[in-house]
Amino acid sequence: MGHPSNMDRTISTVLAALGGAGRSADGEPPVVQGHGSAADGLVRVTAGLGGRIESVEIEPAAMRLPSTDLAEEVRAATNAALAELRAAIAEVSGAPDTTAVLEQLREVQRTAVPQLQGFVDTLAQVQERLASGGRA
Template sequence: MADGTGDLEATLAQARRMLDSLAAGGGAPDPAAETETETGGQGSALDGLVTVRASGPGRIEWVEIDPRAGRVPLGDLAEAITEAVNAALAEASGSGSLSVDFGALAGQVRQMQDDSLRQLARFTGALDDAMDRLGKRP
């Protein structure tokens, strides 16, 4: 029985090489450097009635809403919260965009590739055994 492990292995290996290349080529940020320089960010809206503090890319520490914001229409308050969160996240990330640790991502792809190939080999072996048993029946 022909197995598809060659195609799958080639595709995963290609993805793995690309991630390794990104991680080694300087395009990937250094996670240690990121944590050293990361100071967080803060954003506010509605003349300071809504304030948000972010500790890093994608992490909100707290949201503070002044009691006077209770007089603001709910739609406007929602927009202000969104504006303050986005400003805090942009300031926390430094460039306004989230960073990716390509080294860690490459490791996860490597593990997924190894696990997938093992599972595919077991599955293919089980199918081969089943086909052999079916062929031996009268």
């Protein structure tokens, strides 16, 4: 029967593989933003997680546009920022390598099942000893 710490180590490896998706090398979640611009860069929008608009910048030259045109440019820049944000989220939240995770799960199965069977067998022997009055 393998040592229980081997099973713990294998399970920890699988959990790390499953939990590590979308994290940077230092373990911190990446900063995810989307940026959009319109009116030749005179209107710029930054969108953050949750679809929140973090900033809207309008250059003074854009203020000369008719209000309906300016509103359209702000809308276009906002939609571009949100589209980039969706793409960035999809990129960083990619699933872990399923081949590696499956191999690790197979290793857990390979080591855990015999260990657990050994524990069950030992418990059955103890139960038999107790039932027979403690005689070996």
